[in-house]
Amino acid sequence: MRIKQISFFMLAICLLASCITPNEMAMQVGASPESDERVTVDLRALQTRYFESLDEKRLLHAATQSLQDLGFTISESSVEAGVLVGSKKRNAEEAGQVAGQVALTVVLALLGSATSPTWDQEQDIFVSLVISPIKNSQKSAVRVLFDRRITNNHGIVWRSELIVESEIYQEFFDKLSQGVFLEAEQI
Amino acid sequence: MKKLILNFFSAPILLVVLSACQTEQKELIISTKSPVELRAMQSRIFETDDKNKVLRAVIATFQDLGYTIQKVEASSGSVSADKLAILRMTATTYPRGDTKTVVRSNAIVKLGTNLKQGYQVDSAEFYQQNFFEPLSKELFLTALEIEDEPDDAKEADGAKKQTNDDSAKAGTQ
Numbered sequence: 001m002r003i004k005q006i007s008f009f010m011l012a013i014c015l016l017a018s019c020i021t022p023n024e025m026a027m028q029v030g031a032s033p034e035s036d037e038r039v040t041v042d043l044r045a046l047q048t049r050y051f052e053s054l055d056e057k058r059l060l061h062a063a064t065q066s067l068q069d070l071g072f073t074i075s076e077s078s079v080e081a082g083v084l085v086g087s088k089k090r091n092a093e094e095a096g097q098v099a100g101q102v103a104l105t106v107v108l109a110l111l112g113s114a115t116s117p118t119w120d121q122e123q124d125i126f127v128s129l130v131i132s133p134i135k136n137s138q139k140s141a142v143r144v145l146f147d148r149r150i151t152n153n154h155g156i157v158w159r160s161e162l163i164v165e166s167e168i169y170q171e172f173f174d175k176l177s178q179g180v181f182l183e184a185e186q187i
Numbered sequence: 188m189k190k191l192i193l194n195f196f197s198a199p200i201l202l203v204v205l206s207a208c209q210t211e212q213k214e215l216i217i218s219t220k221s222p223v224e225l226r227a228m229q230s231r232i233f234e235t236d237d238k239n240k241v242l243r244a245v246i247a248t249f250q251d252l253g254y255t256i257q258k259v260e261a262s263s264g265s266v267s268a269d270k271l272a273i274l275r276m277t278a279t280t281y282p283r284g285d286t287k288t289v290v291r292s293n294a295i296v297k298l299g300t301n302l303k304q305g306y307q308v309d310s311a312e313f314y315q316q317n318f319f320e321p322l323s324k325e326l327f328l329t330a331l332e333i334e335d336e337p338d339d340a341k342e343a344d345g346a347k348k349q350t351n352d353d354s355a356k357a358g359t360q
Contacts, residue, residue, distance in 0.1 A: 022216075022296045022298060022306035022308060023296075023308055023309065023310035023313060025273065025296050025298060026274055026294055026296040026308040026310065026313050026317075027310065027312065027313050027316075027317065029270055029271055029273045029274045029296070030252065030270065030274055030276075030294070030313060030317035030318075031252075031316075031317060032251065032252050032253070032317075032321065033252070033253040043253075044251070047250075076256070076257065076258055076259060078259040078260075078261055080239065080261030080262075081239075081242055081243060081246060081259045081261045081266075082243070083246060083256055083259045085255070085256050085257060085258075085259075126255045126269075127255075128250070128254075128255045128256035128257075128268075130246055130247065130250055130256070132243060132247065143247075143250055145250055145253070145255060147253075147255050147271065149271075149272050157272055157302055160271040160272040160273070161271065162253050162271070
């Protein structure tokens with residue numbers, strides 16, 4: 001496992017060192033997440049739930065409320081396409097990481113090398129939600145996708161990743177199910 | 188412990204290597220390929236007149252591919268989406284005649300320090316593999332190459348291609 005990680009790391013360095021072309025970068029980043037062997041979960045199953053309703057507007061309404069409950073700011077909403085987009089900002093500082101980086105800087109300084117300590121400062125979490133009616137049924141599919149971008153203490157976006165933790169999706173869908181029920185009861 | 192050390196060192200090394208690639212340039216570098224060539228790789232025709240169905244399929248494809256939707260304008264049929272802050276793609280759908288819908292996509296990849304430098308993606312392979320193939324599967328329709336070259340260019344291509352075009356057209360009618 002460690003060898004695999006190191007080889008991946010070395011490959012990344014080699015690609016970067018040879019100044020990867022924009023087209024090659026687009027090919028790698030644009031590939032389906034399912035072709036990435038590090039993603040082991042079934043993303044579609046994780047991100048999708050079915051609701052016994054064809055009323056897209058009502059589902060969109062409930063989803064907006066649920067995302068607001070989770071602290072998201074809605075930036076885009078389209079009933080015709082059944083789309084909802086939002087984001088939120090959170091602090092990503094961890095005491096352990098900061099301490100480790102400062103300690104490393106001190107050690108390197110003692111060895112005569114100057115570096116600037118770098119740690120995760122802030123994370124932006126983005127959500128996009130799509131509602132689509134299922135043909136020949138009374139159901140609609142709700143698919144939601146979360147990703148995050150982490151900015152370091154120098155203000156540089158240095159990590160961005162698709163969120164694949166099932167708890168985050170489960171928490172959202174629990175809230176949405178309650179929201180749909182509350183909407184139906186008009187509470 | 189080795190992994191921890193590796194992680195500590197990886198970020199500064201990556202930053203140094205990345206900054207070595209960077210030169211002072213414009214914010215967006217446009218492809219030098221001809222507009223005809225770009226249009227051919229970025230566009231496909233689908234045999235359906237249901238614009239909303241195509242728009243929804245485009246959105247579903249973006250989600251399948253791991254993009255985060257940024258902007259949707261249903262009336263003009265355009266969708267913008269981002270992937271991992273590096274790749275930005277815009278797709279527009281518009282009707283062609285009474286029975287067909289055209290999808291055109293355009294991708295920008297961002298590189299350099301703080302991902303400030305944008306490059307237009309001009310690889311036919313990228314658009315085919317990483318967008319139109321999954322979109323065709325989503326729509327259960329074949330993505331047809333767009334055939335809107337100027338007449339004089341078609342004539343220059345010779346009789347063989349002309350015959351192929353005619354038979355292809357006859358097949359779709």
